[in-house]
Amino acid sequence: MANFEYELPAPPTNNVVPSFGEQDLVARSASSVPAPARKLTEVAKLIDVSKCIGCKACQVACLEWNDKRIPVGENHGSYTIPEDLTPEMFTLMRFTEWVNPETQNLEWLIRKDGCMHCADPGCLKACPAPGAIVQYSNGIVDFDHEKCIGCGYCVKGCPFNIPRISRADAKPKAYKCTLCSDRVAVGQGPACAKACPTHAIVFGTKEEMKEHADGRIKDLKSRGFANAGLYDPPGVNGTHVMYVLHHADQPQLYAGLPKDPRISPLVEIWKGVFKYFGLAAMGGLAAIGFLHQVVTGANRVSREDEDHARRLTESDST
């Protein structure tokens, strides 16, 4: 069952024109975009957890392509290095040792964590800076660091705990996996997929990736993993990074992959109804004040009031 049909093409050598850009935006943070004239085919990265050998070539390729460096790691008792995603490390292999209660086998679950490129991105919903987070019709969710104000709202919006704020520079900015949007725009796949030696990471159209996943899931089921399945959570309208899991019924086994991720209701209220209610309350109150002034007129102190006060002060002095 080699899956080399998704072998990525060789890099282009001529001058190439990006295949998508501004004109393909379907969502833009804190602003609106005109409906795009065309709909790009949705792309997806499929991570087959069952084929991962934990070599971290994906992490290295990610650092390499994005020109990031991380400090030499320290051993904290786990192969997961660094310990968490960082503003430089956009993807991280999370290692979990799990004893399967049914078989008593020790299973080494390795999940490559990173941005899931949700169809309903919580980061974009929460972002207050116009255009700092964009979503293309091919499904890629990208950050524009020129427009990012470093507020950390995307961190609160994300149901997967992915964005990280860099404080290394004078101006804090949010960072995460871009799905190598720059590579995809010139017909390449993500750097991590290119580097993966076992083709546990493959890249293509979302449809192709689902078909490919079906084959993998059948294979896993035939080998005793009855609960093998695809992770493409409907709570965020599906994602453009999907997993094949041998225990798809318990995604949380894989270093806390959420079972039913969705944008937090707190964020939905904050960036949904309350945004409008708040403006309406403030505007409404100002309007009521204006109307009240028009209807009742100014509340003036009369000559009579002044006389009363004068008599009060004078009566006291006698």
Place this chain on the structure above:
Amino acid sequence: MTAYDIQSGDKVHRGDPVVVDRYPPATRINHWINAVCLILLAVSGLALFHPSLFFLSALFGGGETTREIHPWLGVVVFFAYYGLFFRFWRSCLFVRDDLAWMLGIGSVMSGREDKVPEVGRYNPGQKMFFWAMSIIVVVLLFSGVIIWDQYFYGYTTIEQKRLAVLIHSMCAVLAICAVIVHVYMVIWERGTLRAMTRGWVTGGWAWKHHRKWLRELVRGGN
């Protein structure tokens, strides 16, 4: 009639019109530091609250500086407000007559204050504004610190931050609404603003709006 209504500096000057000192310079300076910072705080906060208001961030030099300045303004407002709190809290304790005044709010808002009980240094509406802001300012400070990622990111979970940012925005809207009412009442009741600019009001103003306070001052022999 209780003496809590009189603050040091309150003084009646006979004449025509009668002039009553209401706010000494230190109180006025404190109030205006609070007012200016609160407005800047509201404007910078609104820029981050609703996309249609993001343009307001230009007043602070862009989104990044708005994000940077906003929490510091909040700290200033917290201390400025609590400066005022310790000046006013005694006069803002509720008294028995306040209930009847509140039930007669319709008369007050149609300019018929003669139909409700006489009020002291502050009417129940002002007292409610005072206590509401006293609570809201503290809630805003705490919820604001939770989402002040630059210095306090590591102290709370993301879920706690989500709750904090929602509470922060709700309390901010409440505070802005309260301030709109506060400002409107000053505009509507002519002669009130002078208390905070020049520090005094006319005897007629005191007679009309805070008669119990005026009587008390006069009786005090000032």
